[in-house]
Amino acid sequence: MKVILPAKTRGGVQQMARGLCQIMGREISKGNFNTNIRQMTPRGTLQLPWSINSVRTMAVLPWPFSFQPRDFSLPNSSWGSDMRRLYEHYNSQCEVETDDGEKKWGVWRRLPSYNRSLKYATGGVYLSKIIQSKARLFTRNIRAQGAGFEYVVFVNKQEQKCVCVFQAGHLLEGPPGHVHGGAIATMIDTVTGTHATYLSGPVMTANLNINYRSPISLGSTVLLTCSLDKKEGRKTFVSCQVTNTDSSKLHTEATGLFLSITMGHLLGG
Numbered sequence: 001m002k003v004i005l006p007a008k009t010r011g012g013v014q015q016m017a018r019g020l021c022q023i024m025g026r027e028i029s030k031g032n033f034n035t036n037i038r039q040m041t042p043r044g045t046l047q048l049p050w051s052i053n054s055v056r057t058m059a060v061l062p063w064p065f066s067f068q069p070r071d072f073s074l075p076n077s078s079w080g081s082d083m084r085r086l087y088e089h090y091n092s093q094c095e096v097e098t099d100d101g102e103k104k105w106g107v108w109r110r111l112p113s114y115n116r117s118l119k120y121a122t123g124g125v126y127l128s129k130i131i132q133s134k135a136r137l138f139t140r141n142i143r144a145q146g147a148g149f150e151y152v153v154f155v156n157k158q159e160q161k162c163v164c165v166f167q168a169g170h171l172l173e174g175p176p177g178h179v180h181g182g183a184i185a186t187m188i189d190t191v192t193g194t195h196a197t198y199l200s201g202p203v204m205t206a207n208l209n210i211n212y213r214s215p216i217s218l219g220s221t222v223l224l225t226c227s228l229d230k231k232e233g234r235k236t237f238v239s240c241q242v243t244n245t246d247s248s249k250l251h252t253e254a255t256g257l258f259l260s261i262t263m264g265h266l267l268g269g
């Protein structure tokens with residue numbers, strides 16, 4: 001399908017590109033998107049794990065929005081002690097201080113998380129502008145803090161691994177007192193998809209295999225640990241384990257196949 005990008009859609013493309021860069025862990029600000037995408041800090045140049053040519057082309061467009069979106073991966077009052085402790089555990093390894101007092105990136109990187117990924121979409125997405133403006137990321141669309149998916153994702157580039165700390169709220173009930181299998185699948189898709197995007201650039205889930213081993217209590221905090229199995233051309237294979245917070249109990253395990261796509265694939269529907 002041919003994809004035509006009117007002015008508003010270009011804004012959407014830019015927002016998508018920005019989203020992709022944010023899951024790479026870089027803070028992209030208005031106006032200097034093109035510069036920042038290639039820099040990790042003012043001190044060093046970033047080696048991106050995937051080609052950014054298409055993103056860079058889009059990045060020269062002016063950034064038309066001025067709001068500061070809320071980052072949902074930061075602690076809030078609904079987070080329990082396990083959630084906070086694990087957040088601190090990984091977050092404290094995101095930045096380290098050298099002997100001469102200089103701050104450097106650590107091995108982990110916290111990914112920011114917003115409640116929208118694409119502001120405008122046309123092409124194959126036949127939605128009215130009113131509906132489009134109401135679009136929200138599935139995992140971030142429950143307003144009450146702590147009621148739905150509370151989570152934060154950290155990536156470890158060295159080990160090509162990622163960890164998500166997830167606290168399951170009371171609106172995710174499936175079997176009495178336990179988390180719905182679809183909600184668990186949603187989190188697995190989100191985290192493996194984010195990890196595959198981090199490793200390979202824009203992807204879509206082609207296949208997800210899930211084995212549910214033991215139920216997850218509603219309100220509890222679990223860890224999703226994802227690792228790269230292999231990359232073959234456009235295919236990225238990722239596996240994921242959902243465990244309790246000290247990794248002594250396996251709740252769920254999954255494997256996913258992600259196929260690299262162009263932005264046109266998404267915008268064309």
Ligand SMILES: CCCCCCCC/C=C\CCCCCCCC(=O)SCCNC(=O)CCNC(=O)[C@H](O)C(C)(C)COP(=O)(O)OP(=O)(O)OC[C@H]1O[C@@H](n2cnc3c(N)ncnc32)[C@H](O)[C@@H]1OP(=O)(O)O
Nearest residue numbers: 019020023117189190193194197203204205206207259261
């Ligand atoms: C992940 C996006 C991240 C975005 C980040 C934005 C910013 C961050 C914000 C927030 C993070 C939130 C993160 C959320 C993540 C959620 C992810 C999802 O849920 S994605 C929605 C569900 N998935 C679909 O709707 C796909 C629908 N399917 C398709 O569109 C196509 O089928 C597609 C793209 C998957 C493949 O289509 P083709 O035409 O490009 O490729 P062909 O030719 O069919 O296949 C290529 C190769 O792959 C194999 N293949 C394809 N599908 C397969 C399958 N299901 N199983 C095994 N092999 C398969 C084929 O056999 C072929 O292999 P041979 O090259 O011959 O070796």
